[in-house]
Amino acid sequence: MPDSFLQYAAMFKALGDPTRLRIFDFLRMQCCPVALEENGDVRPVTGPTVGDVCCHVTGAERITSTISHHLKELRLAGLVTMQRKGKNMICSVNRPALTLLAGYLKDHAVDANGACCE
Numbered sequence: 015m016p017d018s019f020l021q022y023a024a025m026f027k028a029l030g031d032p033t034r035l036r037i038f039d040f041l042r043m044q045c046c047p048v049a050l051e052e053n054g055d056v057r058p059v060t061g062p063t064v065g066d067v068c069c070h071v072t073g074a075e076r077i078t079s080t081i082s083h084h085l086k087e088l089r090l091a092g093l094v095t096m097q098r099k100g101k102n103m104i105c106s107v108n109r110p111a112l113t114l115l116a117g118y119l120k121d122h123a124v125d126a127n128g129a130c131c132e
Contacts (some may be wrong), residue, residue, distance in 0.1 A: 025111065
């Protein structure tokens with residue numbers, strides 16, 4: 015079995031859980047806004063923190079071990095990246111993995127009659 019099939023299988027398995035799919039979708043929709051400091055300086059905000067993800071998915075302000083587990087599974091599947099910035103862990107979608115998945119699904123598209131599409 016080619017390595018690419020194992021990679022796709024890991025990604026689809028990770029996304030097969032509804033909570034992980036919600037987390038992935040939340041992170042996929044994020045962009046990189048800028049923050050305005052009190053002194054007028056502008057700094058880039060590099061992505062949502064684990065706490066932001068938790069608040070969005072669970073509605074709770076406290077990070078749960080369940081959210082940490084789901085983020086770990088998404089990271090191990092190569093779908094998200096996490097980077098420590100000071101006290102925070104910044105989460106983001108691994109854009110090359112998203113492109114890989116989109117290409118896989120596009121390459122394997124079929125129309126309503128079961129015929130391959132281009």
